[in-house]
Amino acid sequence: MDARITLRVDGEQRLLTVDTRTTLLDALREHLGVISPKKGCDHGQCGACTVLLDGRRVTTCLAFAVAHDGAEITTAEGLAHEGELHPMQRAFLEHDGFQCGYCTPGQICSAVGMLDELRAGWPSHVTSDLTARPELDDDEIRERMNGNLCRCGAYVNIVSAIREGAG
């Protein structure tokens, strides 16, 4: 069964026709040629498919595209503006926060979304005082990024990149 939907991807309005079974990830990659979000596990466990959807970080492999008709999506490609990399992207470069690079766009979108959540005052599993404003430290970074796996094991530099990218 097909459906016509609209997605606003990295600032651009895109019209597409998708099978109702098409995930948001496959709609972006296969239908729109937006390869920035990656397919890792395809089951919501690795985070390589993470983008910002209506401002929030989400995994796109378990979302049907039809269920998100009209959504505003920012991928790692869209975080860069007119050739200028986002501070988080610069931080990943400076801290060498990647090896093969496959998990990297998902890590970066997740980190950007994560910082928004922290700044909105959202606690995490490791926040000692649930009712206070949380502060970013390495334990918080590790916990809040638990949904982004890196098979190359670049975690040490990913954490330092995110610490830097947080400003």
Add this chain to the structure above:
Amino acid sequence: MRPFRYERAEDASGAVAAVAGHPEAAFLGGGTNLVDHMKLGIAGPELLVDVTRLGNDAIEPLPDGGVRIGAAVRNSVLAASPLVRERYPVLSHALLAGASGQLRNLATTGGNLLQRTRCVYFQDLTTPCNKRRPGSGCGALAGYTRYHAILGASEHCVAVHPSDMAVALVALDAVVEVEVPGGSRRLRVADLHRLPGDAPDRDTKLEHGELITAVELPAAPIAARSAYRKVRDRASFAFALVSVAAALDVADGEVRDVRIALGGVAHKPWRAARAEDALRGGPATEDAFRAAAEAELAGARPLRDNAFKVPMARNTIVAVLRDLAAG
């Protein structure tokens, strides 16, 4: 994945009518459980009715001091709610102990309650599973049972319910509001999920087409001193081996009131009523906590690979109560 039609419901009664009238229809919330199952081939609806835009995505204080949580509220938003963090910290703790930031941003309150077991024999189409295919047998019983039940199981099914949030809701005496054809009904979360018995294919007491529209937390001053502890194979991003949601009202070294619910041990969140009864009116000491835990776990029936869950559950109950008593 078989082809399916997708519809966005505009109101709860319309959603219920659409699904109740179609035996192969299902409600779609955040999709983080259902879409996974559709990819695995263990769910195959022919019609999906999206219930994320019914206008029930708010967290509202109730006049009696309780809180009403719309079924479409995302797990992350619920966990971060100042109202919940202040008055029902155990619920926030439980939500934050589960999944990942990305999954919590999609998952809904209703969907979290209805998520299905992580038992590998349920998820694997090639192994016997009475939950997936009634009468085919239980692959876990003769297989690997590390992650399975120690309480309330049957010879037909030894799976556990995976939700952290549900354990906290049971400890808080939460109630679900359910839209049914022609009206609505309410039931306690503690009565929502079933024990497996001889019909493990039925996870809950909901009939096909009945839709959870809200969860209500009663006013509970005891909940201001509450916590959730989750014991698992990894420090994060893993389901519970054993978990404890507890709330404690202590004064002058005496337990005035207590709530305890266990996760990871049964087909539903396990309200530790025996332990609570043993503690109320008694001393708030570690010995009393241990005796109460042992009373609750006296009926535990460990399987070949999960006997460790019994002392683990006992020790976790004691640790959580000890920490709450210390303030």
Add this chain to the structure above:
Amino acid sequence: MSTPVRTPAIGAALERLDGPAKVTGTAPYAFEHRVRGPAYVHAIQATVARGRITRVGTAAAGALDGMLAVITHENAPRLASDKDRELWILQSPDVGFRGEFVGAVIAESAETAREGAALVEIDYDA
């Protein structure tokens, strides 16, 4: 005494040349190179640890709209050599391990390929 080698690259904190492409996700990995009119494959994997395939039923899968081919050991091209056993797939009904590739469904869309794979019937003597 030997002269130490001085290089501008080893041990230096250089930014990778592919860095900007990697942090924006625009560097194309194998699957991401554009081709015109791609077809999509979904693998069928053995569900037994050891045994022999006794029957393959592909009629239902083959009837799907957009299906291009359903390949099993019954109709797969014969490999010229069996020297590299890692490449020796779809050549015999014998199953050596659970998860072994025993079939491939090829279709015009990934969704159709996945659906087709679930419709292929395989009986085992295991």
